Amino acid sequence: xxxxxxxxxxxxxxxxxxxxxxxxxxxxxxxxxxxxxxxxxxxxxxxxxxxxxxxxxxxxxxxxxxxxxxxxxxxxxxxxxxxxxxxxxxxxxxxxxxxxxxxxxxxxxxxxxxxxxxxxxxxxxxxxxxxxxxxxxxxxxxxxxxxxxxxxxxxxxxxxxxxxxxxxxxxxxxxxxxxxxxxxxxxxxxxxxxxxxxxxxxxxxxxxxxxxxxxxxxxxxxxxxxxxxxxxxxxxxxxxxxxxxxxxxxxxxxxxxxxxxxxxxxxxxxxxxxxxxxxxxxxxxxxxxxxxxxxxxxxxxxxxxxxxxxxxxxxxxxxxxxxxxxxxxxxxxxxxxxxxxxxxxxxxxxxxxxxxxx
Amino acid sequence: xxxxxxxxxxxxxxxxxxxxxxxxxxxxxxxxxxxxxxxxxxxxxxxxxxxxxxxxxxxxxxxxxxxxxxxxxxxxxxxxxxxxxxxxxxxxxxxxxxxxxxxxxxxxxxxxxxxxxxxxxxxxxxxxxxxxxxxxxxxxxxxxxxxxxxxxxxxxxxxxxxxxxxxxxxxxxxxxxxxxxxxxxxxxxxxxxxxx
Numbered sequence: 001x002x003x004x005x006x007x008x009x010x011x012x013x014x015x016x017x018x019x020x021x022x023x024x025x026x027x028x029x030x031x032x033x034x035x036x037x038x039x040x041x042x043x044x045x046x047x048x049x050x051x052x053x054x055x056x057x058x059x060x061x062x063x064x065x066x067x068x069x070x071x072x073x074x075x076x077x078x079x080x081x082x083x084x085x086x087x088x089x090x091x092x093x094x095x096x097x098x099x100x101x102x103x104x105x106x107x108x109x110x111x112x113x114x115x116x117x118x119x120x121x122x123x124x125x126x127x128x129x130x131x132x133x134x135x136x137x138x139x140x141x142x143x144x145x146x147x148x149x150x151x152x153x154x155x156x157x158x159x160x161x162x163x164x165x166x167x168x169x170x171x172x173x174x175x176x177x178x179x180x181x182x183x184x185x186x187x188x189x190x191x192x193x194x195x196x197x198x199x200x201x202x203x204x205x206x207x208x209x210x211x212x213x214x215x216x217x218x219x220x221x222x223x224x225x226x227x228x229x230x231x232x233x234x235x236x237x238x239x240x241x242x243x244x245x246x247x248x249x250x251x252x253x254x255x256x257x258x259x260x261x262x263x264x265x266x267x268x269x270x271x272x273x274x275x276x277x278x279x280x281x282x283x284x285x286x287x288x289x290x291x292x293x294x295x296x297x298x299x300x301x302x303x304x305x306x307x308x309x310x311x312x313x314x315x316x317x318x319x320x321x322x323x324x325x326x327x328x329x330x331x332x333x334x335x336x337x338x339x340x341x342x343x344x345x346x347x348x349x350x351x352x353x354x355x356x357x358x
Numbered sequence: 359x360x361x362x363x364x365x366x367x368x369x370x371x372x373x374x375x376x377x378x379x380x381x382x383x384x385x386x387x388x389x390x391x392x393x394x395x396x397x398x399x400x401x402x403x404x405x406x407x408x409x410x411x412x413x414x415x416x417x418x419x420x421x422x423x424x425x426x427x428x429x430x431x432x433x434x435x436x437x438x439x440x441x442x443x444x445x446x447x448x449x450x451x452x453x454x455x456x457x458x459x460x461x462x463x464x465x466x467x468x469x470x471x472x473x474x475x476x477x478x479x480x481x482x483x484x485x486x487x488x489x490x491x492x493x494x495x496x497x498x499x500x501x502x503x504x505x506x507x508x509x510x511x512x513x514x515x516x517x518x519x520x521x522x523x524x525x526x527x528x529x530x531x532x533x534x535x536x537x538x539x540x541x542x543x544x545x546x547x548x549x550x551x552x553x554x
Binding site: 003004005007008009012013015016017019020021038039041042043045046047048049050051053054055056057058059066069070072073323325326329 | 370373374378381399400402403404406407410411473476477480481488489491492493494495496497498500501502512515516517519520521522523524526527530531
């Protein structure tokens with residue numbers, strides 16, 4: 001009789017073989033035959049569940065460049081857990097650490113670091129006022145940051161804030177005495193704003209400004225339209241010249257779209273709002289999103305644009321998390337799942353209903 | 359790939375969602391009641407088979423109670439069969455009747471703590487295994503491309519994936535002791551049948 005370990009080993013081998021080149025109908029039939037035995041089936045189901053679960057690692061692939069395997073222990077769970085002051089502080093370090101792959105060393109030295117920070121803070125209290133004046137006077141030149149299609153980039157600003165630029169985005173940053181001014185020229189950026197009540201953090205796009213003091217939010221420019229998602233604290237949306245309505249105050253969980261027609265806001269549970277910003281971790285998250293909209297999302301990240309001419313196809317609701325760097329996988333999935341057919345047209349991929357065969 | 363249809367049978371989903379999350383508790387229970395550590399893996403498998411077979415006929419109301427009742431019956435059967443050996447040395451009749459509440463609650467699959475356990479599991483994988491799994495599951499590369507990227511054969515990729523998924527399953531579902539068990543088991547088998 002097969003031992004349970006032998007069965008488990010076979011199940012694992014099937015699971016791995018199934019994804020290999022040359023997996024055929026016949027293999028599929030063989031696997032089906034193998035799975036008729038309950039002993040085989042339960043072992044398979046258990047491993048299958050682990051296999052399915054393992055793709056949740058994608059959620060943590062934040063900022064890892066394709067083709068690179070992150071260092072052990074270099075995970076940033078804080079986005080998924082309750083934030084504590086420590087976590088937010090360490091997160092700042094982790095973006096850089098991940099690049100160096102030296103997270104563990106930094107973890108160990110963090111205790112040390114804290115003591116040093118305390119000592120340094122005392123010193124800063126003395127010299128801080130002086131430095132502050134110097135910074136205010138000198139840091140007025142605009143710094144420009146841009147990303148190419150398919151690129152993400154997190155930049156540390158001189159005031160301690162951080163901006164994560166999505167694909168194909170551009171920011172102009174000017175830090176002055178009275179204001180931290182960010183011009184969003186193109187695309188989308190997520191801001192983690194350092195608290196400074198004296199110097200509002202203003203993200204401007206066209207005639208609209210999003211004003212924050214210290215909070216987390218994202219702003220996307222889509223032609224005339226602006227989309228603002230707040231995941232922590234509050235921001236104020238203003239327009240120049242001022243519209244008749246009072247400036248809108250947007251708080252965590254709110255998703256606001258401002259276009260020529262006006263401003264509309266919807267409140268979501270916070271985790272859903274965060275999900276809409278999962279592009280920062282390399283994912284696009286859809287919930288019954290029309291295929292046309294999902295395709296438009298993908299198109300922000302790739303040079304090979306998805307094109308849908310048929311409105312019936314565009315209306316198909318799509319749910320799930322997808323890696324934006326892998327349009328092909330998405331295309332394969334919708335082809336199989338919704339009887340669609342993908343054609344190449346130059347650089348573009350055209351999705352249309354598959355002609356009924358036979 | 360078209361394996362989707364067969365893999366989404368309601369019974370299979372029920373098994374994954376209602377039974378597998380209790381694995382850590384089940385393992386603790388088995389360990390408490392059965393003294394031969396090397397038989398735990400086998401017992402777990404046998405419990406799963408019995409539960410699945412029974413659920414084919416009728417789905418139990420409480421998956422958890424049913425799972426532990428099945429485990430208890432199985433152990434009782436085995437103890438009776440092994441009567442030649444002193445009962446005390448094999449199993450513990452009292453431990454069979456542990457109230458369910460004493461065994462910690464099930465694990466939620468897909469929960470946030472789960473993500474932490476997943477990364478922990480991923481981090482203890484051997485280096486090659488870890489690389490292969492990352493490229494395959496996270497980067498979503500076809501296995502052929504994973505092989506090319508790492509300059510190894512596709513067969514090696516397969517072997518590493520098979521190895522990785524077993525380790526991950528143990529750490530994700532098991533009770534933390536499994537790591538030691540499987541290592542012992544693996545070493546044991548490695549000597550017995552080194553066929554790679």
